[in-house]
Amino acid sequence: MDFFDRFAVPHPSFLIYASMVAIGLTVIAVLVGITYFKKWDYLWREWLTTVDHKRIGIMYLISALLMLFRGGVDAIMLRAQLAIPDNKLLESQHYNEVFSTHGVVMILFMAMPFIMFFFNFVVPLQIGARDVAFPRLNAISFWLFFMGAMLFNISFVIGGSPDAGWTSYFPLAGNDFSTSVGSNYYMIAIQIAGIGTLMTGINFITTIFKMRAPGMKLMQMPMFTWSALISNLIIVFAFPVLTVLLAMGTMDRLFDTKFFAIGDGGSDMLWANLFWVWGHPEVYILILPAFGLFSEIISTFARRNLYGYKSMVASMVVISAFSFFVWAHHFFTMGQGALANSFFSITTMAIAVPTGVKIFNWLFTLWKGKIEFTTPMLYAMHFLPLFTLGGVTGVMLAMSAADYQYHNTMFLVAHFHNVIIPGVVYAMLGGLTYYWPKMFGFMLNERIGKWTVWLMSIGFVLAFIPMYITGLDGQARRMYTYSEATGFGPLNMVAFIGAGIMAISFALLVYNIYYSVRYSPRNIGNDPWNARTLEWATHTPVPEYNFAVMPQVKSTEAFWDAKKNGHEIFKGKIEKIHMPNSSGLPFIMSCIFFVFGFSMIFSIWPLAIISLLGILGCLVYRSFEKDHGHYIPVEEIEETETKLRGAK
Amino acid sequence: MKIDHSLPLEYSTEENRLKIFGFWIFLGAEIMLFATLFTSYFVYENRSGNGPTGAEIFELSPVLMETILLLASSFTIGLGIHAMRLGKQKAMMSFFAVTLVLGLGFLGFEIFEFTTYIHEGAGLSTSGFTSMLLTTLGTHGLHVTLGFFWGLFIILQVKKRGLTPETANKSFIFSLYWHFLDVVWIFIFSFIYLKGMM
Structure with missing residues (x-):
């Protein structure tokens, strides 16, 4: 029985058992459903x-939702x-696990x-391409991400979540203080998903x-494509740091190396440093495409071309460069001294400048525009003031001396949710509403959509505003409860x-x-929003080959000018089109990656070696x-x- | 696939050009990977705890042998690509084979070096310094090992299919990878071994 003991959850509760049953039933229901409807x-x-790329995009979307x-x-x-x-709903260990997984799941x-x-669905259409450069690699990226995510998600029913x-x-995540396999899940699941992300960047x-x-x-190029380019450049430069970091963490936990040990020459501060050398650029990987989407949405619904195109691009380039020089602001209080703190304080505040440029560019785009308050636009209009508020509290946090008061309090939690929710989440949901008709051929209901935004x-x-207040009053983050005497209760x-x-x-x-x-009505045409860029120039639903004739572009807003x-934009006649073949290999290889990750997490070495050989076998194959792909003939x-054309 | 005959074989199709460009970006990511390893190595350089220091375990002769073997292999793969451009399949395959044999020699010396370290009490879990040293060297060694098999499969494909745009493209990309490993080794030799022995 010893072998099976390791799979037990260390701190079981009713909720976890209920989840196990629910997961089991859902899996059975899905399998039976697919078989019954003969959909395999x-x-x-x-x-x-x-x-x-469009289907892979939709699979990303489903996973994300x-x-x-x-x-x-x-x-x-x-x-x-x-x-x-003094609430007793969750005990401290369970609370630790929940906030750890909440963060990882939401960000990664x-x-x-x-x-x-958005990269997958929008970028090839916006630049008038028929697919991405490496379609097979793109499928591998998705499936590795997906298997990494699934591996991370089973942690709370098998073996225990990271806490x-x-x-x-480290040293909290080391073997001495995190005794369950939870942190192994963290190291290995994120590693697998991270490899996928790195390949997306290259692609x-x-x-x-x-x-x-x-x-x-x-x-x-349309502004979203620009933001995607910058974001992917950051991915290629930041994710290798995460790869090394997670490998070091894995080795510390599984092979007893001394990287982050307290004695024997280990350096636990290196984890914090390297984590944020990746982690800070990571937040810009998320926010820049969000800015790109808002740029598209605002210029579409203000019926004006984007104000300050060049300064928009320049500010993104500056932000991407600065994002690598601010990491230590995440731990001003950990004792690196006044000089280092001043440096990181100044670089952090400097990032507010290009971001401010962008905010003003959006405002000037709106100025004298014929603004139309659709749901995507409403998201953008709520984003501007709320995100600015988050930005300002960011500058407050950037002041290293004052940070001794804010550090590790709810003030910080309020700040980063204040930039991530109105920044990233609003952009994602606004963009989803905006691109929904292009994907599925009908629009989301505007009335319900506006209710959602408000x-x-x-x-x-x-x-989140109450958290700023309790944070300044000293409510610490990651504490599972507080006493009534603190007065934090009502807020x-x-x-x-x-x-x-x-x-x-x-x-x-x-x-x-x-x-x-x-x-929703189905006959909405190809361009329901009266938009400006190439993705709206092709049919809805988008055919497999995207554009029958390659578009010819002369201006920043090719479709609007057309x-x-x-x-x-569509000159010349139809020729046969070369398209890549489908392949089962990415899915199969990623499944083997899942098995490999699982056996590493639980130190089942024979299985780990067999699955590693399987992965290498896939590469050899x-x-x-x-x-050589295939051609779609002209007649087809x-x-x-x-x-x-008739469907319109 | 349209083949453009005015360009070298490895660049002759659109797909080939994309692959070479993409691989350069991958090498950019690899540079970041090794940069992170080197930075971390400099953090741990003097953190040897109760274990041995670099000056105590480094020995010049095996390291020098490894350096000579790997640098020579970088030269021979260059000759291989030159032969490929001239369309000389036999010569190209021979140069690739020599490259891989030299790579194998490098790995042999590296394995010998690792076993010596472990005998001298500098194992993976001895100290921060030894953990980092073996991880950095090991990552490079793993790259060489993977490269060995990759190169082997490419030679087999060239033998079976001849010099086509596809096989030429694979060979060229492999040569970029192999040169890159050499560049990394020069950094390892200078900043880990020579600096550590001074």
Whole structure:
């Protein structure tokens, strides 16, 4: 029985057993459902083996939404525990596990795949390409991310969740203080997903540099594509640091190396440093594409071209460079001395300048525009003031001397939620509403959509503004409870109510999807928002090959100029199109990666070696495989084009 | 696939050009990976705890042998690519084979070096310094090992399929990788061994 003991959850509770049963039943229901409706073949042929960037994008989207709800449930549990003083809802260990997984899930398994969805779905269409540079690699990226996410998510029913915070600082995350396999899950699941992300970075940089439509110069790319390019450059430079860091952490936990040990020449501060050398650029990886989406949305619905295109690009480049020189502001209080603190203080405050440039550019785009308050635009309008508030508290935190008061308090928690929620989450949901018709051929309901935005903002303000106050009063983060004498009770109750309202707004989002699937009109044309960039120039739904004829671009807003100034973008006649073949290898290899990760986490060495050989075998197979893709003949393209034109 | 005959074989198709460009970006990521390892190494350089220091365990002769073998292999793979450009398949394959044999020699010396360290009490879990030293060297060694098999499979493919745009592209990308490992080794030799022995 010793062998099986390791899979038991260290601190079982009713909630965990209930989740086990629920997960088991859901898995059985899904498997039975697919078999009953005879969908295995469809699933395998059209989704599991696809290399089409649009389908991979949609799979990222589904994963991101699922993780949003997983992370959201964690958030509600945290706020419920803190709602009243001396609450007994969650015990301390359980609370530690919940806030650790909430952070990891929301950042790495919700926000990351959400932006990957936009990269995948939007970028090739915006630059007029037929796919990404390496379609097969793109599928591997997705499946590695997906398997990493699944591996991380089973932790709470098998073996125990990580409990050392999403930053997983050593020595807390070391074997001495984190005795369950939870931190192994952290090290290995994120490693697997991270490899996928790194490959996405390489893929999209190549795509954007090398596969733009004829005539599209770098300084004519749509702003979202620019933000994707910068974001992917940061990925390629930041993620290798995470790879090394997680490998070191894994070795400390599994092979007794002394990297972050307290004695024997170990240096636990190196974890904090390297973590944030990756971690700070990581937040810019998330926020820059969000800025890009807001740029698209604001210029579309203000009916004006984006103000200050060049300064928008320049500010993103400056932000991306600075993002690598600010990491120590995450631990001003850990004793690196006044000189280092001053340096990081100044660089951090300096980032506010290019960000401010962007805010003013958006305001000037709105100035004298014919503003139309659609749901995506409403998200953008709520983003501007709320995000600015978050930015200002960021500058407060950047002052290293004052940070001794804020450090590790709820003030910090309020700050980063204040930039991530109105910044990233609003952009993701606004962008989702904006691109929904391009994906599925019908629009999300506007009325329900606007209710969602307002409820979310009201919930957000109620949930996080009180935390600024309790934080300044000294309420520490990551503490599972507080006494009544502290006086934090009422404000935490307000925060709980705010979190509840946000939960309602997310439920409304789901209802909106259901409602729109049933009742939205289907004949909306290719360009329902009267937008400006190339992705709206092709058919809805987008055919497999994206564009029957390659677009010719002469300006920053090719499609708008085609509509208003009579530029012709589709010149020439249809020729046969070369497309990549589907492949099952990415999915199979990632499944083996899952087994490998699992056996590493539980130190089952024979299985780890066998699965590692399996992974290498897949690579060898790929090396010898002959795959030249296929051609879509002209007749088939013409047939598809006629059908899609008729569908309008 | 359109083949552009005015360019060398490895650049002759659109797909080939994309792959070479993408691989350069991958090498950028690899530079960051090794940069992180080197930075961490400098942190641990003098953190040897109760274990041996670098000056106590480093020996010049095996390291010098490794250096000579790897630098020579970088030269021979360059000759291999030159032969490929001239369309001389046999010569190219021979140079690639010599490269891999030299790489194997390098690995042999490195394994010998590692076993010596462990005998001298500088194991993976001795101290921060030894953990980092073996991880940095091990990461490079792992790259060489993977490169050995990768190169082997490419030779087999060139033998079976001849010099096509595809095999030429693979060979060229492999040569970029191999040169890169050499560059990393020069840093290891200078900043780990020579600096440690001074």
